[in-house]
Amino acid sequence: MFRKGIVITVAVAATLIASATAALAAVSFIYPAPNSWVERSNYLILKLNNPEITGVKINVNGVPGDLLEVSSTEYRKAFQDLLIVQPVWDRGRNEVSVEAYVGKDRAETAQALIYYSPPGDQVAPPPEFTRYLFHLPDSELRCVGCHTMEPSATQAMSTREKENPCIGCHKRMLNVKFVHGPAGTYSCVYCHKETSSPKYAVVKREAALCNECHEDKAAEFAKKKFVHGPIAGGMCEVCHDSHGSANYGQLKAPVNDLCLSCHESVRRIPHVVRTTTGEGHPVSGRKDPSAPKSGREMSCISCHNPHAGNVRYYFQNDSADRLQLCQMCHNK
Template identity: 25%
Template sequence: MKLTNSYTRIFIFICMSFVTLFAQNNLFNIVYPQDNKLHTELTLNVVIEAHSQNFDTLKIVTPIEQINIDLNNDKSIYCKGISLKLGENRITVRSYKNKKFISEKIKHVYVSSQLSHQYKYPPIKYKNSYFHNDKNEAKCLRCHDMSVNEVKDVAFKDITKSNCYKCHKNITKEKYGHAPAVNWLCTECHNIKSKDKSKYGITESISKSCFHCHKENKELWDASRYRHEPLDSGHCNKCHNSHSSPYEMFLRKPVNEICMGCHKDKHAKALPTKNSKCGFNDKKQCTDCHTPHATNRPFLLKEVLNKVKK
């Protein structure tokens, strides 16, 4: 009898904890991002739905920043652009009342990079996912204009007037910006609509979208005898960020780091070693001698061998 009693008590206790846990977890909801998103940019949007009067502050904690949001009784949706690092990012949202912690929710996002062995192969739980379909956009329509308002080939006089700007302004914030992106002509490249993916997809062969404008490069490179593999296979974006970057030519990293990124990897030839005749030394840039794109000279050399100073 006593035994059953304590079982009942434990049972009731467990039920009660679930009820409180459940209630607390329902205090707010992370509308975006969904868990285990695979990403390529270092910026991301976070959208939180918070109805409750049970707390007064939300805190977004990421590996690189902490953002405090003071709640406002008239609002139920809170949107923030955040920055990420390469690899795994844990995004924790915590709620507080009078500085006392109440509850938290966590989402995981992985930013992959083709230029580093460490971040090239994300754990399998991470999946590509897309935001721009009617179902997701419906959650924003009440307050945001989700339509495209760009006119083909006409740059915005005031870029803040682009409907895309409000949510994506961080994507062009770096020092070196690519012309179509900094003029907010996003659909010059994001022009593939698909039902199960995104309204703003991009052709599978990225170079096709680049050559749409860079026609002279295409002619020159097509006519060359040797073409660099990542270019030939359509992956301009492995080296260039199409939007903006801290490095000239919107390269994803400084030149030598870009080249090392792959040539240390077993999939490409090993880094030039002491035994190879490659003239690399620490004071030189790989592109002093090699072209990243295409050439008529072997080993992607810019000049004839005997003219290369060693």
């Protein structure tokens, strides 16, 4: 273990092509690059650049890691001079220090700053950090020994895990409870185009892309009198992760956390009514009586449609009479 929650990853490796005459250099950061920001805590890939290195320690924000042995014949055969680990970044700035050892002696050190901005983060990365892009010619050249970096159209469209060239490195993002349909069938090229710049970028974003498949929802919202601000602005990705998440509907955060990240004032006052306890109407912690078969917990969407409605506040029953909304649960 490097630190709490960090484990060595042996499922995926990228083999670097190294010149036999190249001079030995200090440990280098392959992914993420120094002074870059990422939105997923999936890999930290280091190139050791020195065949004499026998162990590596990784320290993150001052928390020391264990010594990782990299000198065995089996390890070198599989990974050559790469070290691939799964980090658990702290949200925001991460100071990463790498110590390389030859036997018991520390031979080299390397440092980098990495900024972690997970999906749904309301704070933009500082300007001194640039978004990390991997699929550039120099980066891809490091991986051609093991990976297909120029897949055919048939390979790119394959729904078989062993054949699809994207899944070897990107499958980890699908290890969540709720996976978006195209991502779950490995249909990456529906949205990501090899001919785009940079490579595999999506040529459209937000509603312009989502509505190519979800045109029925776009038509449904267009018929409503009131459309929620993000929907009116075509900003689907403000709330939804296009690959998957731990939350229903691929939401970037649990329903109430997501809603209250914008509607913060709701936290500060009793909601709707003041009960005999002095508190407002419950919005969590109880089963949702408006959808008894779903087994879901009460949340903002128990009463409000998060996309659109025919009445102000997007009531789920589309009635302007608030008592009729209450009667969805309170049949008295």
